[in-house]
Amino acid sequence: MSILTRIRQIDRRRALAGMVLSYALAVVGGAFLGAEITLRSKTRRVKGEFVPVGRRGNSVYLPASPETLSRGVVGIVPLLPNQGHALLGPHKLVGTLVKREILEERGVLPNGSLAWVSTFVYNGTPEQLGVDYEVTSVNTEVGDMPAWHIPSVSGGKDAIAIVIHGHGGQRAQALRMLPALRRSGVASLFVTFRNAHGAPRVGQGYLSLGDKEAEDVIAALDWAKDAGYSRAMLYGFSMGGNVALSALRPRHQPYPIPVTGVALDCPALDWRDTIRSNGQRYGIPGFMARHIGNFVQYLVTRRSGQDFDVVDQLAAASRFNLPILLWHGTRDATIPIRQSDTLAALRPDLVEYHRVEGAKHIRCWNIDPAGYDAALEGFVARVMGDNEL
Structure with missing residues (x-):
């Protein structure tokens, strides 16, 4: 039996019902996840990445990553050994590496160290x-x-x-x-x-x-x-x-x-606009992001009593x-x-x-x-x- 024949034999009503059910499950699943993030999100550590450091004089060489390629100033803290902190200037690609110049340095940023690098610059006190x-x-x-x-x-x-x-x-x-x-x-x-x-x-x-x-x-x-x-x-x-x-x-x-x-x-x-926008941020089609966003608001209000008008x-x-x-x-x-x-x-x-x-x-x-x-x-x-x- 050819593929075309099999397609023609598919029960259209059953197929449509399956599509509607799949869409509803995706909306519900996305909304529950979105509501949980909205209500409880908190982190133990400041966002950043751990990278090996190459250093020559005032220049620092890092592997390419979203954080090391970020525009503008970043901060870097050596972990092994943890001896200092530095502010690094704008990046420049050198082959497969990212080169940044040290703007300020406190302590020592050693060549060969493992370091935390972040656009948040600091991760301590x-x-x-x-x-x-x-x-x-x-x-x-x-x-x-x-x-x-x-x-x-x-x-x-x-x-x-x-x-x-x-x-x-x-x-x-x-x-x-x-x-x-x-x-x-x-x-x-x-x-x-x-x-x-x-x-x-x-x-x-x-x-x-x-x-x-x-x-x-x-x-x-x-x-x-x-x-x-x-x-x-x-x-x-x-x-x-x-x-x-x-x-x-x-x-x-x-x-x-x-x-x-x-x-x-x-x-x-x-917050209504923020919730809808974050749905689309992850590649969800606009109409689906609106449905998920509306359901997130409903779930947040049901779970916590949140009044979106107040904020x-x-x-x-x-x-x-x-x-x-x-x-x-x-x-x-x-x-x-x-x-x-x-x-x-x-x-x-x-x-x-x-x-x-x-x-x-x-x-x-x-x-x-x-x-x-x-x-x-x-x-x-x-x-x-x-x-x-």
Whole structure:
């Protein structure tokens, strides 16, 4: 019997039913996975790759990989032996290897060592930058949240930046920005929030995408007040940006100390859009990504009671009343840049927007460290005013 004859004998109704069932199973499976990631994602280690290092003078040679080929500055930490840390400049292909020049080095990066390399640059504590800091905790109604307190260069206690990591992130991911914060004269408090790595687990361990986590930021402002600080700015990365903006809601005011500005790096402003976009990110057709995205939202709401309207910061944009410094990369595959485009268009009176060409998710600093630092230091000077230098 020929193949054509066999095809003609197939029961079309049964075939169609099988296709519909397969599609439904794919949607349900994708939605359950998406809901689990949305609700619980957290990591123990800062993202990076382990590679062997070749070194000649100030030049470092690495095998080609997504991380070593990334645009802009990367960081590298030798593991065997663990003796230092270095910042490496933009890459250049040399045969099958990636060549980068050392921009800064602390300790020793030996030839032949095994090393961690990452666009997040640092994977430790402020000590990795040679900066003194205090391990502390922020007391909240659901437990103590681990934090790093980095005093200002002068030791003064006037202004402080509350630095908030993102979904599944860690405090170390923002250490790239610590030198600029210190040059600006402010102290810093790198905080964690409930259900993140190292923080207390609440209930089923579900994240609320900025809603309840904002209460932990308000508790951080209480910590700052008790420590003697008189004003603060909020600085959020990815979901941390949504947390920072959620803290601006009227129900959280008056603040323990005045908040004078908000800095946002690739913020998650509309979670519905983010969920749909991440479906398409993995090559799922648009119509299927929409179905999975809608079902993810349904599952998240059913499991955790999540109200997506509460964390829709674009809908809330008309209520914002503080200066906002905003970065977003054009190659961000995690949070669509159109969200930041929309916020900047809705509130040009408040938003200073830096749209960084070629930058991936929370990698805007890596593309242009000097430009990023200048914008951050200028913003701190503007919103903090006469802080003690």
